[in-house]
Amino acid sequence: MGQITLQGVQKSFGPVHIIKGADLDIADGSFVVFVGPSGCGKTTLLRLIAGLEDVSGGSILIDGKNVVDTPPAKRGLSMVFQSYALYPHMSVRGNIGFGLKMAGLPRDEINRKVEGAAATLNLTPYLDRKPRELSGGQRQRVAIGRAIVREPKAFLFDEPLSNLDAALRVQMRIEVTRLQKQLGTTAIYVTHDQVEAMTMADKIVVLNGGKIEQYGSPLELYERPANLFVAGFIGSPKMNFVTGEPALQKGAATIGVRPEHLKIERDGAGGWLGTITVAEHLGSDTFLYVDAGPIGMLTARYIGELSLHAGDRVSLVPDPARIHRFDNSGNALRG
Amino acid sequence: MATRQTQVLARSLLTPAVGLLFIWMIVPLALTIYFSTLRYSLLDPGSEVFVGLENFRYFLTDPAFLASLRNTLVLVGSVLALTILLGIPLALLLDQPVIGRNFVRLMVIAPFFVMPTVSALVWKNLLMHPVSGLFAWLATLFGLTPIDWFNDVPLFAVILIVAWQWLPFATLILLTALQSLDEEQKEAAEMDGASAVSTFIYITLPHLARPITVVILIETIFLLTVFAEIFVTTGGGPGLQTTNIAFLIYAQALIQFDVGSASAGGLVAVVIANIVAFFLVRIVGRNLEA
Numbered sequence A: 001m002g003q004i005t006l007q008g009v010q011k012s013f014g015p016v017h018i019i020k021g022a023d024l025d026i027a028d029g030s031f032v033v034f035v036g037p038s039g040c041g042k043t044t045l046l047r048l049i050a051g052l053e054d055v056s057g058g059s060i061l062i063d064g065k066n067v068v069d070t071p072p073a074k075r076g077l078s079m080v081f082q083s084y085a086l087y088p089h090m091s092v093r094g095n096i097g098f099g100l101k102m103a104g105l106p107r108d109e110i111n112r113k114v115e116g117a118a119a120t121l122n123l124t125p126y127l128d129r130k131p132r133e134l135s136g137g138q139r140q141r142v143a144i145g146r147a148i149v150r151e152p153k154a155f156l157f158d159e160p161l162s163n164l165d166a167a168l169r170v171q172m173r174i175e176v177t178r179l180q181k182q183l184g185t186t187a188i189y190v191t192h193d194q195v196e197a198m199t200m201a202d203k204i205v206v207l208n209g210g211k212i213e214q215y216g217s218p219l220e221l222y223e224r225p226a227n228l229f230v231a232g233f234i235g236s237p238k239m240n241f242v243t244g245e246p247a248l249q250k251g252a253a254t255i256g257v258r259p260e261h262l263k264i265e266r267d268g269a270g271g272w273l274g275t276i277t278v279a280e281h282l283g284s285d286t287f288l289y290v291d292a293g294p295i296g297m298l299t300a301r302y303i304g305e306l307s308l309h310a311g312d313r314v315s316l317v318p319d320p321a322r323i324h325r326f327d328n329s330g331n332a333l334r335g
Numbered sequence B: 001m002a003t004r005q006t007q008v009l010a011r012s013l014l015t016p017a018v019g020l021l022f023i024w025m026i027v028p029l030a031l032t033i034y035f036s037t038l039r040y041s042l043l044d045p046g047s048e049v050f051v052g053l054e055n056f057r058y059f060l061t062d063p064a065f066l067a068s069l070r071n072t073l074v075l076v077g078s079v080l081a082l083t084i085l086l087g088i089p090l091a092l093l094l095d096q097p098v099i100g101r102n103f104v105r106l107m108v109i110a111p112f113f114v115m116p117t118v119s120a121l122v123w124k125n126l127l128m129h130p131v132s133g134l135f136a137w138l139a140t141l142f143g144l145t146p147i148d149w150f151n152d153v154p155l156f157a158v159i160l161i162v163a164w165q166w167l168p169f170a171t172l173i174l175l176t177a178l179q180s181l182d183e184e185q186k187e188a189a190e191m192d193g194a195s196a197v198s199t200f201i202y203i204t205l206p207h208l209a210r211p212i213t214v215v216i217l218i219e220t221i222f223l224l225t226v227f228a229e230i231f232v233t234t235g236g237g238p239g240l241q242t243t244n245i246a247f248l249i250y251a252q253a254l255i256q257f258d259v260g261s262a263s264a265g266g267l268v269a270v271v272i273a274n275i276v277a278f279f280l281v282r283i284v285g286r287n288l289e290a
Helices: A042-050 A092-102 A107-120 A136-148 A166-183 A194-200 A218-223 A228-233 A245-249 B004-036 B054-061 B063-094 B101-113 B116-127 B134-141 B154-179 B183-191 B196-223 B228-233 B245-254 B259-288
Strands: A004-013 A016-026 A031-035 A057-062 A077-080 A154-158 A186-191 A203-208 A211-216 A240-243 A254-257 A262-266 A272-281 A285-291 A297-303 A313-318 A324-326
Touching: A004 A042, A016 A042, A016 A057, A016 A211, A031 A042, A031 A166, A031 A194, A042 A077, A042 A154, A042 A186, A042 A203, A077 A136, A077 B183, A092 A107, A092 A136, A107 A136, A136 A166, A166 A194, A186 A194, A194 A218, A203 A218, A203 A228, A211 A218, A211 A228, A228 A240, A228 A254, A228 A324, A240 A245, A240 A297, A245 A254, A262 A297, A272 A297, A285 A313, A297 A313, B004 B259, B054 B063, B054 B259, B063 B101, B063 B154, B063 B196, B063 B245, B063 B259, B101 B154, B116 B134, B116 B154, B116 B228, B154 B196, B154 B228, B183 B196, B196 B259, B228 B245, B245 B259
Parallel strands: A031 A186, A031 A203, A077 A154, A154 A186
Antiparallel strands: A004 A016, A004 A057, A203 A211, A240 A254, A254 A324, A262 A313, A272 A285, A272 A313, A285 A297
16 A cells, blocks of 8 residues: 655745645555656655655645654655665665665565565676676666565655666666556656656656646646646647737637647748748657747647758648637636 | 877976985985994994894894884774774764854864874873873862873873874764765665664765775874874883884984994884785775775
8 A cells, every 4th residue: 555645745944945835645556756847846845755854844644644753764665866875885685685674574584575676677697796886777776676675655766767878768767667567556756857757657746846736647737737837848849838919819818839739831821920940850750940920939840751941931820729728827728 | 198299298297206206215215224234323433334134133132122012003003993983983973963063173173283292291291190180180079099191001191192183083084984975875774764873884884994994094104103292201111111113213223322223123113014004904905995
């Protein structure tokens, strides 16, 4: 079991409010990603759940029990740190088994569990090596092994993939997701990378300035962003925002259209006219950065190759069903 | 140093410095070796005669030699033990966030900047003096007989003074090492359920292995040649109780005016230092390998 509930959780360091009241319900077995820009409080929120920081207000419930006064080790959670935080003088076996040793388990049981975890993570050949003799990805797996061997109620991941190179990150992303599904353990995962958030999460928590902006499944956030911040943060390339006359016609202060929902037509087909400033040809996709005069800069995405180049005039026609409307305070307008 | 030209340049620029260092080292060594083979008394100048290894035989068979060798090893060993065993808890305390931490650190480091002669005088006359010293006053306050430190436990008194001087050094090195201990590692241990004591044993102490090695090696170099503290407080006595090798050599040269025998003693000291270094590097040196 690993159901985690936050009720009005607050955290301030002196006069600075890092977390301004967070309410959240994390279902048992789900994979929840905290995502947001630097300094939004996502790591702090994770550390509050872990117990590495004390809350300034509110309560954290794990399986219905308030744990704000429980020390980290007694909360039944385990954490994977950004720097991996492996113990450099211990072998892989010692690292993975340290928590069990501290819990006072008999030696043969520790060995059995460590070897089980190592087998799950393909670490068996490296059990007697020191962390410095391992590659980045292997260290990462040792850190994960240390987390799973304790059979926690939930895993906490603090930007665990940010030190890996791009190819390995994609591979580890898949491995972590598969492992979590296989174990069925609740996981909370902090990242600033919205691609990681979209691909790994069952549910995403978008944080900004210490507040939860939206909590929902990746596609909910993509299709129905609650406000301008979420709309701009989720999706790559970023959503286009247009203010002024075109927005007023739709009865909104701002309208947003994702680059993939702009239809690219030759000049003169209606819509928003503009000149291409940069065209990126990836083969699978074509990204056009278009200067649309009074409308502003727009980004358009075409699936496949489109033979247009900088300087060409195009007109961009937004898909009317996929225009997002926002009011003056940036909240989404529905209906 | 990529091209041949830069290599030649580097070598020719380094040559004067290396050459000067070499001369600086080789001239005194050669002279010492030369003197050690002479009968050379300052009381009878001009009558130097070559005597072969006679000076070595004289120095090594002198009963004072074994006594001073033992004193040297006891002094080095005790000071090392005291500075490390006290330096670790002190460094742990200074690593805690307390008000005025920088000031406290400065005060702890202060003894290191006091000249050995000065600190020895302060200890001798203000602290350990059997009549007017602070320790004597404290003892009488509790109705005890004051200890006459330099007569009753002379070597221990010297060890205390030298340990007091070197404790800041050990503390400082260990403190910097503690500060470089990754915060996330401690947090990981906390998540793993390690108590404060377990964290110290399994995380902190292994992390300190290398700085402890550094402290042992550096302190040993200086502790083998402790002189000022002995000269100022006990003058090597009573008897030979606080005479170490360095002081014995001094006594040979400038009390008995026997330069030949002192030079032989100096060379013996070099050999002893090398033997100690050999064993030290064997015992603790592997901690230095990354």
